[in-house]
Amino acid sequence: MTVPNLTLNDGHTIPQLGFGVFKVDPAETERAVSAALEAGYRHIDTAAVYRNEAGVGRAIAASGIPRDELFITTKLWNSEQGAATSRGAIETSLETLGLDYVNLYLIHWPRPDLDRYVETFQQLEQFKAEGLTRSIGVSNFHQPHLERILAETDTVPAVNQIELHPAFAQRALREFGEPRGILTEAWGPLGQGKYDLFGEKAVADAAAAHGVTPAQVVIRWHLQQGIIVFPKSSTPARIAENFDVFGFELTADEVAAIDALDRGQRVGADPDTAI
Numbered sequence: 082m083t084v085p086n087l088t089l090n091d092g093h094t095i096p097q098l099g100f101g102v103f104k105v106d107p108a109e110t111e112r113a114v115s116a117a118l119e120a121g122y123r124h125i126d127t128a129a130v131y132r133n134e135a136g137v138g139r140a141i142a143a144s145g146i147p148r149d150e151l152f153i154t155t156k157l158w159n160s161e162q163g164a165a166t167s168r169g170a171i172e173t174s175l176e177t178l179g180l181d182y183v184n185l186y187l188i189h190w191p192r193p194d195l196d197r198y199v200e201t202f203q204q205l206e207q208f209k210a211e212g213l214t215r216s217i218g219v220s221n222f223h224q225p226h227l228e229r230i231l232a233e234t235d236t237v238p239a240v241n242q243i244e245l246h247p248a249f250a251q252r253a254l255r256e257f258g259e260p261r262g263i264l265t266e267a268w269g270p271l272g273q274g275k276y277d278l279f280g281e282k283a284v285a286d287a288a289a290a291h292g293v294t295p296a297q298v299v300i301r302w303h304l305q306q307g308i309i310v311f312p313k314s315s316t317p318a319r320i321a322e323n324f325d326v327f328g329f330e331l332t333a334d335e336v337a338a339i340d341a342l343d344r345g346q347r348v349g350a351d352p353d354t355a356i
């Protein structure tokens with residue numbers, strides 16, 4: 082099973098399929114990440130605010146997998162935005178992960194009310210120059226937030242990590258970012274289980290046609306559009322299932338039928354107002 086690598090705008094590559102650990106209990110994280118690494122995942126998405134970076138780090142250390150075969154993302158939490166606090170945040174994350182560098186460091190939310198995301202991104206540019214992170218990007222940024230980063234800093238974010246699933250396909254934001262070199266990462270790719278995505282006819286029909294599960298269909302839908310995706314599960318069988326998505330391909334009609342489920346339905350917070 083080969084996960085495609087996508088090339089970021091700074092020349093580094095990222096495995097298109099990874100493993101997300103939002104809401105994985107800190108006490109369970111080492112076990113879950115070990116299961117993911119065992120299943121073949123080499124890309125892990127965590128964040129300081131998930132409070133499970135230590136478990137991610139322990140699983141990495143125990144795996145014996147060479148560091149250069151792993152792609153590790155973590156994120157700067159809102160309260161740490163700004164020139165005074167962001168360096169301490171990345172240093173704490175690296176220490177907690179037990180790593181010398183992360184592959185990708187993201188501003189977790191824009192928090193436009195604070196108006197510190199531009200100066201924070203300039204700090205991330207410095208962290209990249211120092212080798213604390215290989216690549217830098219943003220998360221939950223809307224077009225006006227991206228426009229300010231593009232106008233006021235020297236680096237195009239490598240990615241924008243946004244809520245993205247069939248009922249919330251984010252076409253306009255993707256069409257803004259992707260031509261400018263900003264790859265899209267999907268969070269909540271399975272809708273976080275907050276609506277009956279797997280019961281949608283378009284998803285269920287494709288699953289039946291290919292003899293796969295609805296979750297595998299939805300992950301394929303992301304992959305076939307060039308989106309980077311890292312579904313979360315704490316269950317080893319599902320962790321393996323979500324990685325086993327390279328033995329079939331959705332037809333254009335199946336993709337179109339799932340595309341038609343877009344109804345602008347968020348399951349998470351709105352970045353313009355999230356605090």
Ligand code: NAD
Pocket residue numbers: 100101102103104126127189220221242243267268269270271272273274294296297311312313314319320322323
């Ligand atoms: P998700 O859409 O991946 O949903 C996870 C839930 O789906 C699980 O709890 C489980 O109940 C269910 N599930 C997983 N695999 C399944 C399967 N094979 N069959 C049936 N049900 C299955 O939601 P998520 O965890 O929120 O998103 C993925 C990752 O995105 C996170 O773990 C995190 O790394 C990242 N994320 C980032 C942000 C952000 O603000 N940047 C926000 C949320 C999540």
